[in-house]
Amino acid sequence: MTNVLVLGANGKIAKLATAQLLANPDNHLTLFLRNSKRLANAASDRVKVVEGDAASEADLKAVMADADIVYANLAGSIEAEAKAVVAAMDASGLKRLIWISTLGIYDEVPGNFGKWNHQMLDGGYLETYGAAAKTIEDSDLDYTIIRPAWLSNNDEVAYETTQKGEAFKGTEVSRKSIAALVAKLVADPSQAIHESLGVNKPNTDGDKPAWY
Numbered sequence: 001m002t003n004v005l006v007l008g009a010n011g012k013i014a015k016l017a018t019a020q021l022l023a024n025p026d027n028h029l030t031l032f033l034r035n036s037k038r039l040a041n042a043a044s045d046r047v048k049v050v051e052g053d054a055a056s057e058a059d060l061k062a063v064m065a066d067a068d069i070v071y072a073n074l075a076g077s078i079e080a081e082a083k084a085v086v087a088a089m090d091a092s093g094l095k096r097l098i099w100i101s102t103l104g105i106y107d108e109v110p111g112n113f114g115k116w117n118h119q120m121l122d123g124g125y126l127e128t129y130g131a132a133a134k135t136i137e138d139s140d141l142d143y144t145i146i147r148p149a150w151l152s153n154n155d156e157v158a159y160e161t162t163q164k165g166e167a168f169k170g171t172e173v174s175r176k177s178i179a180a181l182v183a184k185l186v187a188d189p190s191q192a193i194h195e196s197l198g199v200n201k202p203n204t205d206g207d208k209p210a211w212y
Contacts, residue, residue: 002027004186005067007054007074007085009033013100013151014073016179021186022046030063055080060088069186071098082132086139096189097136097143098182103198105130105147109168112207133196144185145196149173150209162198170200172209177201 004021008014009031021027028046031039036051043049052059055077064070070089074081082099089097103109104117104126118126136143145164150172159177162169178199185191204210 002186003030003066003068004028005030005032005063005070007032007060007070007072007081009049009073010035010038011073011075012153013175013178013182014071016176017071017073017182018042018047020179020183024183024187027186030067032060032063055084057084057087057091060084061091064088064092064094067092067094069096069098069189070094071182071186073100078132079128079135082135086135086141089141090139095142097141098185099133099136099143099145100178100182101133101145101147101196102126102129103147103149103168105133106164106196108162108164108166108198113171113205114168116208137196142189142193144192144194146178146181147196147198148178149198149200149204151175151178152209152211158201159199160202162200164196164198166198168198168200170202170204171206172204173199173201 006014006029010033030048032050032052036049039049050063054074072085109117133145149170152172152174154174156174157177157180159173
């Protein structure tokens with residue numbers, strides 16, 4: 001049995017990942033979010049729904065006692081949340097973290113798409129997500145950072161990955177693909193430890209995502 005703590009559980013990717021994780025009967029989930037009423041109907045014998053603030057070390061420690069893996073799909077005060085997650089995991093003796101970030105935090109997106117991505121995301125977004133990722137990378141956790149391309153709602157699982165230090169590929173990827181990668185890492189937590197993975201749909205190179 002694997003106990004997965006899902007932080008930011010009401011997010012679109014997190015909901016898709018929850019469904020995929022529950023397809024494995026060995027997985028038990030704790031869904032952590034600011035307003036537990038939003039997911040009240042999700043509670044079951046394998047799902048616990050907990051209200052809390054991901055920037056609060058105390059709130060996080062309160063739900064980490066039984067967790068084996070932390071999957072964080074957070075937004076908002078992302079740097080403060082990263083610091084709280086690391087501190088709470090350290091205090092709880094937890095090691096395995098799957099952390100959703102974004103493309104461009106290492107200035108790894110090449111060409112015109114990279115310039116466009118900066119135009120869209122500079123001014124506070126890339127900077128704070130980059131700082132949050134550095135907090136994770138500077139920790140002693142067994143982390144995997146996931147850097148998705150621009151996200152679509154396509155009902156498909158089609159992705160490839162690049163490593164930190166490699167040029168980012170493609171312009172887009174489906175949320176369902178990111179959820180599938182999360183489920184894959186939960187199924188075999190020994191994969192991709194201390195790696196930062198760029199994730200894109202193959203053959204989607206261009207100056208911007210197709211819908212822009």
